[in-house]
Amino acid sequence: MDRFLIRGGNPLYGDIHIGGAKNVALTVMPCALLTSETLSLKNVPDIADIRTMCALLDQHGIDISTDPKDKHHLSFKGDITNTEAPYNIVSKMRASVLVLGPLLARCGKARVSLPGGCAIGTRPVNLHLDALTALGAKIEIDGGYINAVAPKGLTGNKFVFPFVSVGATENTIMAACLAKGRTELINAAREPEICDLIDCLIAMGAKIEGKGTGRLIIDGVKALHGAEHSVLFDRIECGTYACAAGITGGELRLINGQASYMGSVIHALEEAGVEVFQEENALRVRRTGTLRGIDIITEPYPGFPTDMQAQFMAMLSISEGASMISETIFENRFMHVPELNRMGARINVHGSSAIIRGVHSLSGAPVMATDLRASFSLILAGLAAAGETNLNRIYHLDRGYEAVDTKLSACGAKIERIKSN
Ligand code: UD1
Numbered sequence: 001m002d003r004f005l006i007r008g009g010n011p012l013y014g015d016i017h018i019g020g021a022k023n024v025a026l027t028v029m030p031c032a033l034l035t036s037e038t039l040s041l042k043n044v045p046d047i048a049d050i051r052t053m054c055a056l057l058d059q060h061g062i063d064i065s066t067d068p069k070d071k072h073h074l075s076f077k078g079d080i081t082n083t084e085a086p087y088n089i090v091s092k093m094r095a096s097v098l099v100l101g102p103l104l105a106r107c108g109k110a111r112v113s114l115p116g117g118c119a120i121g122t123r124p125v126n127l128h129l130d131a132l133t134a135l136g137a138k139i140e141i142d143g144g145y146i147n148a149v150a151p152k153g154l155t156g157n158k159f160v161f162p163f164v165s166v167g168a169t170e171n172t173i174m175a176a177c178l179a180k181g182r183t184e185l186i187n188a189a190r191e192p193e194i195c196d197l198i199d200c201l202i203a204m205g206a207k208i209e210g211k212g213t214g215r216l217i218i219d220g221v222k223a224l225h226g227a228e229h230s231v232l233f234d235r236i237e238c239g240t241y242a243c244a245a246g247i248t249g250g251e252l253r254l255i256n257g258q259a260s261y262m263g264s265v266i267h268a269l270e271e272a273g274v275e276v277f278q279e280e281n282a283l284r285v286r287r288t289g290t291l292r293g294i295d296i297i298t299e300p301y302p303g304f305p306t307d308m309q310a311q312f313m314a315m316l317s318i319s320e321g322a323s324m325i326s327e328t329i330f331e332n333r334f335m336h337v338p339e340l341n342r343m344g345a346r347i348n349v350h351g352s353s354a355i356i357r358g359v360h361s362l363s364g365a366p367v368m369a370t371d372l373r374a375s376f377s378l379i380l381a382g383l384a385a386a387g388e389t390n391l392n393r394i395y396h397l398d399r400g401y402e403a404v405d406t407k408l409s410a411c412g413a414k415i416e417r418i419k420s421n
Contacts, residue, residue, distance in 0.1 A: 029050075041228075161188060
């Protein structure tokens with residue numbers, strides 16, 4: 001297993017290119033199952049989760065080609081030859097369940113392995129199934145698989161999400177596009193990733209109203225056609241590198257970053273003492289003074305994203321005063337805490353809240369990545385810490401961040417990927 005060796009203490013200065021959003025790419029790629037024509041996607045990040053989604057779509061019968069001049073431009077075309085999403089792929093990546101809605105809508109049947117729990121929580125898919133059932137699907141769980149059928153196709157209906165789910169909203173929107181009649185979704189997720197999915201579907205001929213609100217109206221169409229779509233920038237990658245400027249006391253230009261898509265993250269950065277400036281095609285972030293402790297509660301968009309919680313915790317660990325972070329989305333998302341404490345942080349967890357008492361400095365240590373965002377919180381701590389940090393199990397990081405060491409090194413970080421034998 002590869003690891004990162006980080007020698008901390010250098011403020012970061014320079015430009016970092018923010019790529020396309022992993023969580024957009026993972027929902028627009030399954031849209032290829034909704035048409036027999038070509039779906040051409042630009043700005044797709046080159047990361048392990050995308051390769052997993054490609055493997056899944058490939059075994060459903062979709063041909064995938066990469067533009068020889070641009071590895072971030074992928075085209076998808078083909079007829080579905082297999083409606084089963086097997087355990088060996090779904091168990092690697094939960095977002096695989098996003099093929100369920102498109103397969104069911106297009107083929108009238110789908111068999112998708114249940115994803116099971118993951119490191120950050122149990123993460124059930126009951127809302128995905130309830131919403132598709134409301135559209136007329138008959139769903140059974142058998143042998144660890146979701147067996148869904150709709151022999152006469154899906155039919156539009158009203159569905160109220162009892163709480164906000166990004167994935168369930170995505171699956172239902174995709175399915176509703178090919179359902180007969182009108183679907184009304186209440187309490188739908190409003191994340192920028194959902195808005196970008198809607199833009200892609202509209203480009204494919206879908207009829208969707210209410211983008212960016214909690215009430216979506218989808219009028220089903222007989223067929224969708226091919227389209228070209230460019231994936232939105234990754235607001236989580238952008239926020240993560242903003243924390244890198246914050247924790248090291250440097251200044252970074254985050255190319256493609258747009259504050260208007262980042263919800264309350266911008267306010268949290270500013271409150272903590274990180275200045276943010278929107279430039280024409282970049283977000284410039286810098287810290288010149290001390291970091292200040294702040295309180296954060298994770299919430300659906302436009303609230304503070306759970307995917308930014310670990311990175312802020314690392315940054316706040318060296319702030320003046322105390323901070324409190326409450327996690328309301330996932331039940332087990334503080335696994336980075338013991339690792340940060342091994343580097344000298346003073347963090348206590350009480351149920352779903354963590355109290356962070358700022359310390360003057362961190363010290364490098366061998367640490368272990370536990371999930372994608374937690375991995376980056378340990379990189380951030382390592383960049384600010386005195387001495388060497390060895391970050392193990394970086395395959396978690398490779399799932400969602402492209403070229404981390406290259407991007408950080410170009411801005412003055414001392415970070416090296418050590419390949420395992
Ligand atoms: C997506 C993102 C993930 C982000 C999360 C919350 C992708 C690929 N992943 O995950 O990075 O952290 O949104 O912003 O886009 N839940 C249920 N039943 C369901 C579905 C969800 O109980 O059927 C619960 C989950 O366990 C969780 C909460 O609802 O507690 C929100 O989850 P959800 O928004 O669905 O997250 P994902 O779509 O899995």
